[in-house]
Amino acid sequence: MTEVEYFFSGWQPLGRIVVVGTLLFLSVVLLLRITGNRTLSSLNTFDFIVTVAVGAVFGRALTAKDLSLSEALAAIVLLIGLQYLLSLLKFHFKSFSKAITSEPxxxxxxxxxxxxxxxxxxxxxxxxxxxxxxxxxxxxxxxxxxxxxxxxxxxxxxx
Known part of the structure; x- marks a missing residue:
C-alpha cells in the first residue's frame, strides 16, 4: 500500500460504503419498525447485547470488503429475530423471563x-x-x- 492509499484508496471503496451503508441502514430501520417498540425500549442485558452486536455487524459491513450486504443483513435479521423471539418467550413464560432478565x-x-x-x-x-x-x-x-x-x-x- 502506498502512502497515498493510506488516505485515499479510490472511489470504489467509498461508493461501496455509501451504497451498503444506506441499504443496511434502511433495512435495520425497517426491521426495527416491523419488530415493534419493544426492540427500542430501555435495555436489559439481552437487549444491550443485541444492540452492540447489530452495531458491530453494521460497522463491519461498512468497512470489510469480504462481507457482502446479504451476509450482513442475514446476521442483523438473525440478531433482531432472536431478540423478538426471546421477548415473545418472556411474555408467554414467566419462568423463562426470570431466567434471562434481572429482577428489580x-x-x-x-x-x-x-x-x-x-x-x-x-x-x-x-x-x-x-x-x-x-x-x-x-x-x-x-x-x-x-x-x-x-x-x-x-x-x-x-x-
Missing part, C-alpha cells in the same frame, strides 16, 4: 440503605443520591424507596 432490587427502603444489595449490584450511596437528585430531591429523607430496575435505571419513590 430494592437499594433503599424506609430510611435504610440495603448495603448487601448495594454491594451485590456494585451501587454506591453516591449513585443512589445522584438518582435522587435527578428526580428533583435533595436528601434521602424525602424518599421512601429506591429500586434498581432490570434496565439498570433507578426508580425513586417519594414518601
Amino acid at each position: 432490587v430494592v437499594l433503599y427502603s424506609h430510611g435504610t440503605l440495603r448495603q448487601k444489595a448495594m454491594r451485590r449490584e456494585r451501587i454506591t450511596e453516591d449513585d443512589i443520591l445522584a438518582a435522587v437528585r435527578a428526580q428533583g430531591h435533595t436528601t434521602l429523607e424525602e424518599i421512601d424507596t429506591v429500586v434498581l430496575e432490570a434496565t439498570g435505571n433507578m426508580s425513586v419513590f417519594e414518601k
Whole structure:
C-alpha cells in the first residue's frame, strides 16, 4: 500500500460504503419498525447485547470488503429475530423471563440503605443520591424507596 492509499484508496471503496451503508441502514430501520417498540425500549442485558452486536455487524459491513450486504443483513435479521423471539418467550413464560432478565432490587427502603444489595449490584450511596437528585430531591429523607430496575435505571419513590 502506498502512502497515498493510506488516505485515499479510490472511489470504489467509498461508493461501496455509501451504497451498503444506506441499504443496511434502511433495512435495520425497517426491521426495527416491523419488530415493534419493544426492540427500542430501555435495555436489559439481552437487549444491550443485541444492540452492540447489530452495531458491530453494521460497522463491519461498512468497512470489510469480504462481507457482502446479504451476509450482513442475514446476521442483523438473525440478531433482531432472536431478540423478538426471546421477548415473545418472556411474555408467554414467566419462568423463562426470570431466567434471562434481572429482577428489580430494592437499594433503599424506609430510611435504610440495603448495603448487601448495594454491594451485590456494585451501587454506591453516591449513585443512589445522584438518582435522587435527578428526580428533583435533595436528601434521602424525602424518599421512601429506591429500586434498581432490570434496565439498570433507578426508580425513586417519594414518601
